[in-house]
Amino acid sequence: MSIKSIISSLLGTGGAHSKDISPEKQLKDVSSGKQAKGRLAFIIAHDRVDIGPGKMDQMKKDMIEVLKKYFDINESQIDLKLENEEGSTALLATIPINSVLGRNGRTARSECSSRK
Amino acid sequence: MAPRVIVVTSGKGGVGKTTATANIAAALAISGNKVVAVDGDVGLRNLDVIMGLENRIVYTLVDALEGNCRLNQTLIKDKRVDNLFMIPTAQSKTKDAVTSDQMVNVCAELRKDFDFVLIDSPAGIEAGFRNAAAGADEALVITTPEVSAVRDADRIIGLLESMEKSPIFLVVNRIRPQMVKRGDMLGVSDVLDILQIGLIGMIPDDENVVKSANEGKPLTFGDESRASVAFKNIAARITGENIPFMNLEAPQKGFFARIRDAFGGGR
Numbered sequence: 317m318s319i320k321s322i323i324s325s326l327l328g329t330g331g332a333h334s335k336d337i338s339p340e341k342q343l344k345d346v347s348s349g350k351q352a353k354g355r356l357a358f359i360i361a362h363d364r365v366d367i368g369p370g371k372m373d374q375m376k377k378d379m380i381e382v383l384k385k386y387f388d389i390n391e392s393q394i395d396l397k398l399e400n401e402e403g404s405t406a407l408l409a410t411i412p413i414n415s416v417l418g419r420n421g422r423t424a425r426s427e428c429s430s431r432k
Numbered sequence: 433m434a435p436r437v438i439v440v441t442s443g444k445g446g447v448g449k450t451t452a453t454a455n456i457a458a459a460l461a462i463s464g465n466k467v468v469a470v471d472g473d474v475g476l477r478n479l480d481v482i483m484g485l486e487n488r489i490v491y492t493l494v495d496a497l498e499g500n501c502r503l504n505q506t507l508i509k510d511k512r513v514d515n516l517f518m519i520p521t522a523q524s525k526t527k528d529a530v531t532s533d534q535m536v537n538v539c540a541e542l543r544k545d546f547d548f549v550l551i552d553s554p555a556g557i558e559a560g561f562r563n564a565a566a567g568a569d570e571a572l573v574i575t576t577p578e579v580s581a582v583r584d585a586d587r588i589i590g591l592l593e594s595m596e597k598s599p600i601f602l603v604v605n606r607i608r609p610q611m612v613k614r615g616d617m618l619g620v621s622d623v624l625d626i627l628q629i630g631l632i633g634m635i636p637d638d639e640n641v642v643k644s645a646n647e648g649k650p651l652t653f654g655d656e657s658r659a660s661v662a663f664k665n666i667a668a669r670i671t672g673e674n675i676p677f678m679n680l681e682a683p684q685k686g687f688f689a690r691i692r693d694a695f696g697g698g699r
Contacts, residue, residue, distance in 0.1 A: 347615030352579050353622045359579070360586050360626060402628065 361398035364405050372396060379409070388414040435543040438550050438670070439472070439568035439597070443584030445555030447576045448605040451641060452663070453552040454482045456572075459652040459667030461516035465547040468507065470538070471521040472564030473554040474529050480520045484648020485510065493538065494522035494529045503541050512653060517546075527559045532566035539567025548670075557591055571597040572632065572666075576606045577618035586627055601632035603666060608637045609680040633666035635659050636680050 346354075362368055367375070376396050383389055395410040440453045450473075457469040471479035474494065480486040488508045491501040503519075510516040522529060535551075542549045553564035565571065571592045575585040585602070592600050604620050611617035620634050638659035644651045651660035652667070658678070665675045 349612065349615045349617050349619070349622070352577075352618050353626070356579050356582055356618075356622075356626050359583055363583065363586065364590070400626070400628075 357400060358398075361400050361405060364400070365398060367398070372398075383411065387411075390414055433547060435546055436548055436570060436670075437539045437543065437568045438548065438570045438572060439553050439565045439592075440550060440572045440574065441553035441561060441565065441588055441592070442555065442574040442581070443557060443588035444575075444581045447574050447581050448635070448641075449555070449574050450478045450482050450552050451645065452572065452574050452603060452605065452635075452666075453479060453550050454650045455652045455660070455663035456667050456670070457518075457548070457550045458483075458510075458513060458516060458650040459664045460548050460550075460670065461510075461513050462652065462664075463667060463671065464515070465671070466515040466517075466545070467548045467550065468517040468519060468542055468546045470519045470542075470549060470551045472535075472551045472560070474521045474560065474563075475523065475526050476554065477521045477523050479518060479552045480508075481648060482645055483510065483518055483650060485518050485520070486648070489520045492520050492522045494525050497530060497534050497538075503538065504545075512649075527554070527563065530563050532563050535563050535566040537567075557587060561588075561591075562595075565592065565595055565597065568597060571600045572603055573600060573629070574603045574605055575623065575627075577604060577612070577620070577623060579618075582618070582623055582626060589627060589629055600629060602627060602629045603633040603635065604631070605635045606637040607634055607680055612680075631677075632669050633662055634677060634680060635662045636678075 362372075376394065379396070380389070380391055380394065390412050393410075393412045395408075397408050399406050399408055440449050440456070442449050453469050457467045461467040469479060469483070470493065471477045473479070477492075480489060485508050491506045493506055495501045496503045496506050506519045507517045508520065510518065539549055539551075549568075551564050551568055554560035573585050573588055573592070575581045589600060602624070604623055607620065608617055612619045620631065624631055636658045638657055640651055640655060640657035641659050644655065651657060652663050658680075662678055665678065668675050
């Protein structure tokens with residue numbers, strides 16, 4: 317089972333755009349074993365790239381500064397997270413764009429990944 | 433068969449490294465291999481106690497490294513099983529008493545006489561662990577189904593990979609099938625999803641492990657408890673046998689019958 321699908325099942329969303337995997341956002345009625353797995357996935361993703369949640373916030377701010385030069389973006393809806401799948405760690409960013417080159421309402425999803 | 437040197441490690445303390453070392457070493461010896469288990473935890477030795485050989489110590493590994501004796505004088509032969517030996521370490525010294533180079537030399541020496549050298553590593557990721565792992569080709573990583581233990585296992589696996597140990601296999605210890613079943617414990621598949629490493633054994637939480645440590649007699653000497661069977665299976669897999677994994681979630685009743693079935697009448 318992929319981490320994404322676990323998170324989706326945790327949150328009952330099941331959509332392609334899974335939500336933030338931070339432990340705080342998990343539902344409280346999830347079994348403790350599933351909570352353990354969700355927390356582990358989050359902790360290990362950050363351990364492997366040696367970037368804590370605080371640094372992620374800083375990076376998000378820096379990225380917003382750059383992106384704002386090119387897009388009209390909704391800062392409050394930006395979702396940045398690390399995921400592990402099959403031995404590699406990926407940084408997944410979901411950045412809803414209000415307008416680009418005159419078009420409105422489209423959502424762009426960019427991804428970059430690297431081996432751990 | 434070329435001699436194999438395997439470090440048994442975990443990162444986190446208290447997950448069962450020493451118990452695993454003793455039981456796997458004993459099981460390998462019983463199946464006809466010449467085995468030495470080396471205590472790599474200088475200053476906090478325990479392998480002698482778990483194996484019940486604490487009263488037989490004359491010289492330790494540190495004595496040999498300091499030139500007080502030859503390496504073969506540190507070998508304690510286990511009289512209960514053929515082909516099983518143990519090398520104790522010093523209790524009154526610190527990690528600085530041994531260097532990585534010395535461990536590489538010790539392992540090279542032991543390769544001449546043994547089929548398997550198992551090294552019980554200390555917890556942690558510092559010098560003690562690095563020394564214990566220095567002379568090994570392969571690694572067994574022990575974890576329990578807990579967030580902290582799995583996290584530390586991930587760290588140790590990264591370090592072992594950077595030290596070019598291969599293969600690195602995982603042992604998940606102290607599984608409580610009933611808790612897994614009701615969703616209150618990480619299952620082995622969860623741990624494997626996270627760690628992305630080959631599994632070589634699953635050990636159920638078993639009171640007999642405590643009893644065997646009390647008595648100083650490894651379970652694999654004869655006991656047919658679930659943990660004992662699980663350790664014997666690991667030893668068999670290490671020697672290349674293809675043994676199916678035990679169904680831990682099956683009910684306790686009729687266990688031995690199922691084990692006989694599952695393993696085709698035993699090994």
